[in-house]
Amino acid sequence: LLILRYISNEFLTGFCLALFPLVYWTKQSYDVFGFFFLVGYSAVALNHVVDFKEKKQEIAKPVSPSELFPSLPIVQGTSKQLKVLTRLTLVVSDPSHCNLLRSTSSNIRLYDIIAVFPKTEKLFHIACTTLDVDLVCINVTEKLPFYFRRPPVNMAIDRGIYFELLYTPAIKDSTMRRYTISNAISLMQICKGKNIVLSSAAERPLELRGPYDVANLGLLFGLSESEAKAAVSTNCRATILHGETRKSACGVVYTVKKLRKVEEEETLPACKKAKTQA
Amino acid sequence: MVRFKNRYVLCEVVAEEPRGRHCIEDRAVATAVRDAIARAYGDYGLACCSMSFTVKYLNAYTGTVLLRCRKDFHRLLCSALPLVRQLESRGLRCPCFLSTLHVGGTIRSCQKFLIQHNRRQLLTLLQNCTNEEERQRIRQSVLSCSLTEGQSQSGDEEEEDDTETD
Numbered sequence: 202l203l204i205l206r207y208i209s210n211e212f213l214t215g216f217c218l219a220l221f222p223l224v225y226w227t228k229q230s231y232d233v234f235g236f237f238f239l240v241g242y243s244a245v246a247l248n249h250v251v252d253f254k255e256k257k258q259e260i261a262k263p264v265s266p267s268e269l270f271p272s273l274p275i276v277q278g279t280s281k282q283l284k285v286l287t288r289l290t291l292v293v294s295d296p297s298h299c300n301l302l303r304s305t306s307s308n309i310r311l312y313d314i315i316a317v318f319p320k321t322e323k324l325f326h327i328a329c330t331t332l333d334v335d336l337v338c339i340n341v342t343e344k345l346p347f348y349f350r351r352p353p354v355n356m357a358i359d360r361g362i363y364f365e366l367l368y369t370p371a372i373k374d375s376t377m378r379r380y381t382i383s384n385a386i387s388l389m390q391i392c393k394g395k396n397i398v399l400s401s402a403a404e405r406p407l408e409l410r411g412p413y414d415v416a417n418l419g420l421l422f423g424l425s426e427s428e429a430k431a432a433v434s435t436n437c438r439a440t441i442l443h444g445e446t447r448k449s450a451c452g453v454v455y456t457v458k459k460l461r462k463v464e465e466e467e468t469l470p471a472c473k474k475a476k477t478q479a
Numbered sequence: 480m481v482r483f484k485n486r487y488v489l490c491e492v493v494a495e496e497p498r499g500r501h502c503i504e505d506r507a508v509a510t511a512v513r514d515a516i517a518r519a520y521g522d523y524g525l526a527c528c529s530m531s532f533t534v535k536y537l538n539a540y541t542g543t544v545l546l547r548c549r550k551d552f553h554r555l556l557c558s559a560l561p562l563v564r565q566l567e568s569r570g571l572r573c574p575c576f577l578s579t580l581h582v583g584g585t586i587r588s589c590q591k592f593l594i595q596h597n598r599r600q601l602l603t604l605l606q607n608c609t610n611e612e613e614r615q616r617i618r619q620s621v622l623s624c625s626l627t628e629g630q631s632q633s634g635d636e637e638e639e640d641d642t643e644t645d
Contacts, residue, residue, distance in 0.1 A: 240493065240578050372562055375518065406495060407564070411578035414561040421519070421558050 240411040244284035244441070246314060252292040286313040286441065290338065294320040299332060314444040316365065322347035329357035335444045336398065338365045339388060341381040349391045358396050363440050364388060368418050369401045369408045385422035394428040398436050485531060486553035489581040489589045490560065492542035499566075499573035500542065505534040507568035508544055512577075515562040520555055527552040528559075535586065541597070544577070545589055557582065 289312040293299060299317075316336035319325040328337050330353055337357065339345075357364070366385055370377035388397075399415050399422075401408065410418070412433050419429030492503055509532070517525045528548055536545035548556045557579065565574045581592040598621055605617045 368561075372564065378519075407574050407576055410561045410576060413579040414577075417554075417557045417579070418561050420554060 240409065242412065244286060246286035246288040248288040248290055248316075249312075250290045250292065286444075288312060288314040288316065290316045290318055292318045292320070293324055293328075296324065296327065299324075299327060310448065312444075313448070314440060315447070320346070325349075326353045329353035329360075329362060333447060334362065335440050335447065336363050336365045338367075339384060341367050341370050341384055342377055343380060345384050345387070349388055351391055354388075354391050358392065361396075361439070361443050363396045363398045363436055363443075364392065365398045365400055366422065367401065368399055368410070368415060371418065371421075372408060372410070382422060389423040394424050396436065397424065397428070397432045398440060399429075399432045483531065484550040484584070485547050486550050486556075487535065487583050487586055487589045488546045488548070488553065488557060488560070488579060489583070489593060490544045490546065490577040490579050492544060492566070492575050493578055494542070494573055494575035496573075499575060500539055502566045502568045502571050502573040503537065503539045503542060503544075504568045505537050507566045508537065508546075509534050511563050511566050512546065512556075512560065516555065516559040519559045519562055524555050524559070528556050532556075543580075543593065545586070550584075553582065 291298065314336065315334045316338055317328045317332060317334045318338040318340070319328045320340075325337070325347065328334060366381070366388075368381070371381045372378075397419075399419055401410065401415070416426075416429040416433045419432050420426065422429075424432060492508075494500065513525060513529070513532075516528050520527075530552070531547060531549045533547050534544060535547050536543070538544075546556070560577050560579060563575075563577050565572055567573075580596060581589055583589045583592065601617050601621050605614065605621075
């Protein structure tokens, strides 16, 4: 049962969001956390990756951050503590895997952010249009098996779903860099740079990069400067808020303005009455 | 007015092991950055960025590096900086990464930013201090950091080095 954990951080005007995977939470992880705080990130999310290709897996309850970190370091420049959230990534290669998302009783509800990693075009379409997720991960380590089309991407943007790109493969390896850049640019051409979140998949603290640097890497991926900065800051925060609304919203109440025609009808007969009387 | 405009990029070298600090030398940093640019942008990028590329200031204790490049090509440099993976000098290899702190048009603006940054770092170190004597020294350094005093930089270095070794 291989559980890889990704930690994502959040960037917000001087604070940052990044993504970090851990393999079998080790002592090393504490060092990485130290690095996050050192470089200037403000919120971190622990990610569990669940791959459905393997034997049927149960989605475990998210580990509470307070168990792992008895004392959270304080963000640079402010007196607030580092925020730790929980995140779940589902690697789906078959439509039947999505049924788990529709069930209301499972532990999925307890995660702050839910991300899905579609492997086929049909699943990408389903994820963008109907699935109840916050992030759609885009594969960067190999050539995309499908091309992006405008309708599902536009629907995802309307629904407030963000597309996630990893940047650590670009740092590590040259061939990965080529795939990352080509996939990222093809996505940019369709979505025009909106709704993008950049995150790292670092396994060691040295593969992490600061928020400013990640925004600069976004320039390599075809984003404009303001879009790149948003990809590291405001878009991440929006994803977290999207996750919160998904967890807490039960229904919508909307009010309708009472029609004013009724009043006018009443006055008319009164006037007529007055004229006839006078 | 004909004047060559430059951009000064202030970075911090972040390494896992404390002994890696000895590798930080200006030539090592320059070669590492040039390699990263060559890998990302090829010959064109390397040529553009080398027009006015130097390492202006280096502080091995705090790991602060100040790079200079032409204003027109600072985007190339900034986007290639995250690709630096290690520094090599005198046969020693130290895996690390460069984290950009500030990009400015003059050395003075970078210096102002660095002073504020160091002051903040000293304050965080103050919280983790255990020794009363160290506390006093840090407080003194924080009070003495300013642009006019020439001694400020060296005062900061000592404190950073001291408390980072625990």
